[in-house]
Amino acid sequence: KNEVEQSPQNLTAQEGEFITINCSYSVGISALHWLQQHPGGGIVSLFMLSSGKKKHGRLIATINIQEKHSSLHITASHPRDSAVYICAVRTGNQFYFGTGTSLTVIP
Amino acid sequence: SQTIHQWPATLVQPVGSPLSLECTVEGTSNPNLYWYRQAAGRGLQLLFYSVGIGQISSEVPQNLSASRPQDRQFILSSKKLLLSDSGFYLCAWSLNLNTGELFFGEGSRLTVL
Numbered sequence: 667k668n669e670v671e672q673s674p675q676n677l678t679a680q681e682g683e684f685i686t687i688n689c690s691y692s693v694g695i696s697a698l699h700w701l702q703q704h705p706g707g708g709i710v711s712l713f714m715l716s717s718g719k720k721k722h723g724r725l726i727a728t729i730n731i732q733e734k735h736s737s738l739h740i741t742a743s744h745p746r747d748s749a750v751y752i753c754a755v756r757t758g759n760q761f762y763f764g765t766g767t768s769l770t771v772i773p
Numbered sequence: 774s775q776t777i778h779q780w781p782a783t784l785v786q787p788v789g790s791p792l793s794l795e796c797t798v799e800g801t802s803n804p805n806l807y808w809y810r811q812a813a814g815r816g817l818q819l820l821f822y823s824v825g826i827g828q829i830s831s832e833v834p835q836n837l838s839a840s841r842p843q844d845r846q847f848i849l850s851s852k853k854l855l856l857s858d859s860g861f862y863l864c865a866w867s868l869n870l871n872t873g874e875l876f877f878g879e880g881s882r883l884t885v886l
Contacts, residue, residue: 668816696871707861709877716872752816754875759805759824761867761875763816 669693672753672764679771685740687767689753692734700727700738701752703766709752712738743771775800779864779878786885792837792851794881796864799845804866805873806847808839811861811880820862823847824869859885 670691679685689698700712713720713727715736720727724743729736740747748771753764779796786792798804805824809817819832821839829839836855840848847864864878 670816699875701875701877707863707880707882709863709880711874711876714872714874754817756867756871756873756875758871759822759867759869760819761807761817765814765816 668764669762670753670755670764672751672767674767675765676768677770679743679769681744681771681773683743683771685743685747685769685771687738687751687753687769689736689738689764690734691736691753691755691762693755693757693762695755695757697756698729698736699754699756699761700736701754703750703752705749712751740769743769745771745773747771775866775876777864777866777876777878779862779881782879782881784881784883786854786883788856788885789853792849792854792858792883794849794862794864794883796847796849796878797845798847798866801845801866801868803844803869805869806841807865807867808847808849809863809865811863817863820849854883854885856885859883 673688697716703709724741726739750766750768752766776799807822808820823841862881867873867875
């Protein structure tokens, strides 16, 4: 069993739709990260959070420590949001990664 | 500001040939350094991590090795590549803090023929 589970695995949305990607984890963590990977392969960090909620532009990330669950929301989705979104958790010096959610936003 | 570079970006090597991927970090000191491999449809697999010069922890037994000759340099090597070594390799760094962010290099795509 993976330490980090993401859903859905694949997601197709129409431009403008509200999108939610979910992440559940089974280990104790010090922080949870949401990452974005574009087709070229590079990975950028979107959020790092250990409690509550963070917002950056059209992206919102929430975490519920008690339920060991996090969500990434994208409001007013745009084709440029098409990418793989990866959830990762930190335990000490180690990071555990979900397998990613492949998002395609259609114009 | 902090940056991380890894190279080469793309590599095609024959089976049995050696490998050297290099990663350097700028703008920070004493980072934790990581080598990951990403296979299609799978999460990032930790290969090696290092918390300091000469300190390497290996997570997966295989024919790869890592070295950290300088504080901000991390090298992934192999003496003889296998077909199964093909994949996308990512270097990353984070500060030794529970809430340190994780930063990735551009990645190196290795094809072993």
